[in-house]
Amino acid sequence: MIEIDALQTFARDMLPALEQEMRTVLAQPAASPSLHSEPATSLRSVQALRLSKGRPSYCQNELLMTGSNNNTTNSDALVIFMPSGRRGRVPHGTSLLDAARQVGVEIESICGGRLTCGKCQVQVEIGSFAKHGILSKDENVSPPSAEESDFLRQRRASDCRLSCSATVRGDLLVTVPEESQARKQIVRKSATKRVIEIMPAVRQVYVEVEPADLWDHRGDWERLQAALAGQWQLDAVYADTFVWRDLQTTLRQGKWTATVTLWQEREIIDVRPGYHEGAYGLAVDVGTTTVAGHLCDLRTGEIVATESMMNPQVTYGEDLMSRISYGMMHSDGVAVMHKAIIKALNQLAGRAAAQAGIKISDIYEVVLVGNTVMHHLLLGIDPVELGGAPFALATHSAIDLKARDLGLRLHPGANVHIPPVIAGHVGADNVAVLLAEAPHQQDEMMLIIDIGTNGEILLGNRHRVLSASSPTGPAFEGAQISHGIRASPGAIERVRIDPQTLAPRFRVIGDERWSDEWPAGSGNGHQPTLASGICGSGIIEVIAELFLAGILWPDGRFNPTLDHPRLRWQGKSGAYVLATAGQTSTGEPILVTQDDVRAIQLAKAALYAGAKLLMNRAAVTTVDRVLLAGAFGSYIDPKHAMVLGLIPDCDLERVYAVGNAAGDGARIALLNRDKRLEAQQVTRWIDYVESAVEPGFQEEFVAAIHLPHKSDPYPHLADILPGQPDRTQSGRSGRRRQRRSLDE
Numbered sequence: 122m123i124e125i126d127a128l129q130t131f132a133r134d135m136l137p138a139l140e141q142e143m144r145t146v147l148a149q150p151a152a153s154p155s156l157h158s159e160p161a162t163s164l165r166s167v168q169a170l171r172l173s174k175g176r177p178s179y180c181q182n183e184l185l186m187t188g189s190n191n192n193t194t195n196s197d198a199l200v201i202f203m204p205s206g207r208r209g210r211v212p213h214g215t216s217l218l219d220a221a222r223q224v225g226v227e228i229e230s231i232c233g234g235r236l237t238c239g240k241c242q243v244q245v246e247i248g249s250f251a252k253h254g255i256l257s258k259d260e261n262v263s264p265p266s267a268e269e270s271d272f273l274r275q276r277r278a279s280d281c282r283l284s285c286s287a288t289v290r291g292d293l294l295v296t297v298p299e300e301s302q303a304r305k306q307i308v309r310k311s312a313t314k315r316v317i318e319i320m321p322a323v324r325q326v327y328v329e330v331e332p333a334d335l336w337d338h339r340g341d342w343e344r345l346q347a348a349l350a351g352q353w354q355l356d357a358v359y360a361d362t363f364v365w366r367d368l369q370t371t372l373r374q375g376k377w378t379a380t381v382t383l384w385q386e387r388e389i390i391d392v393r394p395g396y397h398e399g400a401y402g403l404a405v406d407v408g409t410t411t412v413a414g415h416l417c418d419l420r421t422g423e424i425v426a427t428e429s430m431m432n433p434q435v436t437y438g439e440d441l442m443s444r445i446s447y448g449m450m451h452s453d454g455v456a457v458m459h460k461a462i463i464k465a466l467n468q469l470a471g472r473a474a475a476q477a478g479i480k481i482s483d484i485y486e487v488v489l490v491g492n493t494v495m496h497h498l499l500l501g502i503d504p505v506e507l508g509g510a511p512f513a514l515a516t517h518s519a520i521d522l523k524a525r526d527l528g529l530r531l532h533p534g535a536n537v538h539i540p541p542v543i544a545g546h547v548g549a550d551n552v553a554v555l556l557a558e559a560p561h562q563q564d565e566m567m568l569i570i571d572i573g574t575n576g577e578i579l580l581g582n583r584h585r586v587l588s589a590s591s592p593t594g595p596a597f598e599g600a601q602i603s604h605g606i607r608a609s610p611g612a613i614e615r616v617r618i619d620p621q622t623l624a625p626r627f628r629v630i631g632d633e634r635w636s637d638e639w640p641a642g643s644g645n646g647h648q649p650t651l652a653s654g655i656c657g658s659g660i661i662e663v664i665a666e667l668f669l670a671g672i673l674w675p676d677g678r679f680n681p682t683l684d685h686p687r688l689r690w691q692g693k694s695g696a697y698v699l700a701t702a703g704q705t706s707t708g709e710p711i712l713v714t715q716d717d718v719r720a721i722q723l724a725k726a727a728l729y730a731g732a733k734l735l736m737n738r739a740a741v742t743t744v745d746r747v748l749l750a751g752a753f754g755s756y757i758d759p760k761h762a763m764v765l766g767l768i769p770d771c772d773l774e775r776v777y778a779v780g781n782a783a784g785d786g787a788r789i790a791l792l793n794r795d796k797r798l799e800a801q802q803v804t805r806w807i808d809y810v811e812s813a814v815e816p817g818f819q820e821e822f823v824a825a826i827h828l829p830h831k832s833d834p835y836p837h838l839a840d841i842l843p844g845q846p847d848r849t850q851s852g853r854s855g856r857r858r859q860r861r862s863l864d865e
């Protein structure tokens with residue numbers, strides 16, 4: 122029973138309509154039973170109801186009660202839970218766990234109050250708390266039983282109480298520590314901080330099952346069903362086939378107690394004897410070039426291991442089109458590529474589990490995101506239709522299937538969730554970016570560019586979101602660049618070129634010092650990590666710096682009028698010596714060639730043209746915020762990206778590198794089942810623009826090949842961009858260059 126005060130009238134008059142509205146918003150056949158994960162309660166927080174337009178809005182701590190159980194008496198005790206501040210009146214004798222549930226505070230309770238799990242610990246605060254208007258006295262809570270005291274002592278938590286055991290005897294102020302909060306929140310670091318509410322599709326409950334008996338003719342399954350219904354209000358559950366095989370042995374091993382793992386509150390995917398704790402999930406971004414996964418504790422949301430590896434399909438083609446062609450040219454091509462990625466995912470899961478020190482059978486769910494070709498190959502679907510207009514997908518819906526059906530060796534009952542895809546060229550990875558950055562919830566016009574082998578672009582705000590994809594190719598990932606390598610120790614990731622001397626300095630991954638701070642000669646000081654190549658962020662910086670220093674002209678050609686020892690020539694093709702032979706691990710200089718510049722120009726023009734198409738569609742000439750996502754997104758310097766013309770002009774303070782947003786989105790879908798519903802709704806709401814057949818694309822692409830752009834202005838770079846080259850002069854030194862051969 123709850124204190125309602127002035128809200129009672131509102132509850133009586135408005136709640137049925139509001140609840141109906143919420144049900145309509147949230148109704149989804151697959152997940153509706155799981156929207157309220159704890160045993161049924163008649164409470165709804167007004168905060169949720171604030172979603173309803175035009176309704177009164179109340180602060181978070183105020184509560185409404187539905188149904189008939191709404192009469193409180195003055196003799197009931199006031200209980201306030203911190204840090205939420207939720208409060209309510211409950212009859213004396215109510216357990217703190219039940220009181221918390223009644224006011225909408227969810228406390229962990231895997232064992233359901235059997236003093237087994239210890240997850241329901243709370244702190245009872247003693248004293249007078251004027252701020253909350255409560256006198257919380259020692260005698261207002263029941264003393265711990267011997268069993269509870271023993272339990273807490275063993276866990277070195279004697280200052281806590283088990284909320285399932287402690288009962289209310291008077292007014293109390295109770296703190297629920299973060300570890301005990303059922304819907305924990307974790308903050309994801311990004312351009313804007315985002316809170317992920319932990320509400321996974323998988324959860325575990327502990328049950329005590331009626332033992333078999335001569336006079337009880339029910340089967341063990343029916344006994345388990347009755348226990349779940351009676352102890353956890355879980356009706357209408359069904360079991361994965363795998364569960365049947367061991368159910369009888371398991372129940373007897375556990376002396377008629379068991380831990381049941383449920384998926385979406387309706388399917389039993391595991392039953393283990395007695396009390397068992399530990400459910401993990403894997404969120405994987407299956408990129409064209411790189412596969413990256415986070416292994417997460419599904420109860421806390423914590424990332425317990427992170428692993429990445431090359432996508433082995435690279436062997437069959439570096440980009441999407443070449444993989445589609447491989448499938449077309451080889452009768453077993455699709456099967457070969459499917460097997461390769463499944464094998465890689467098994468390796469990745471095995472490594473992550475080993476890193477975290479858990480068993481692979483403790484992984485109960487995987488969320489996989491990827492572009493549409495990766496999506497089809499993962500599922501063993503021939504992606505041939507994606508290779509040409511009308512770029513038809515086999516399905517754009519979200520998919521749930523058994524991991525074992527894909528050949529993934531996790532827990533036998535584990536589920537694979539693949540979010541929906543947007544269109545033929547915009548896949549579940551882009552939907553994951555949507556979940557992570559949520560442009561559909563923003564007022565500002567936001568441009569998100571996910572840089573990978575296939576660039577994906579989102580533009581919009583809460584009123585409209587547009588999406589497109591651009592075939593950037595693998596240049597940003599180091600491929601197609603003469604000295605390109607993946608981001609690894611020794612890769613050049615930062616570059617500066619002195620505009621006066623044209624001399625470079627660089628920094629490699631694994632060494633904080635710039636190359637001009639390296640000790641001279643061997644044996645002097647801490648030896649540097651020698652350069653082994655250039656990674657994506659390095660190639661962006663070096664080309665932008667070459668342009669700023671006047672070594673590259675706006676059309677991308679090396680300035681033929683310069684004479685400098687760092688410049689080498691082979692015919693009309695120039696190259697710049699970024700690292701000398703003495704600075705590299707191979708003993709060969711690292712050059713940036715004309716072909717490298719061209720490859721980056723084409724890639725960045727494809728991205729820019731895609732973004733521009735969307736801006737034209739949205740009838741905007743500027744954006745408020747630019748987010749750079751992608752495997753190496755965190756490492757891209759916004760200024761250099763803009764100098765290169767990879768993104769439209771924007772206040773540099775409003776350009777953010779957000780890292781692997783697709784991976785973050787996969788993690789959000791793993792940890793919060795409601796976000797899966799949101800993904801389905803938003804995916805069908807956004808406008809997709811097919812850049813491949815858009816009439817203006819070619820024109821935009823050609824104009825964007827220039828550095829930073831042939832015609833679009835960049836007022837925010839006005840102070841740093843070089844002027845137009847004077848092609849009538851003989852260069853900054855006034856001397857005609859003497860050509861140096863690339864072979865020198």
Ligand code: FES
Nearest residue numbers: 230234239241285
């Ligand atoms: S709910 Fe498990 S010990 Fe309280």
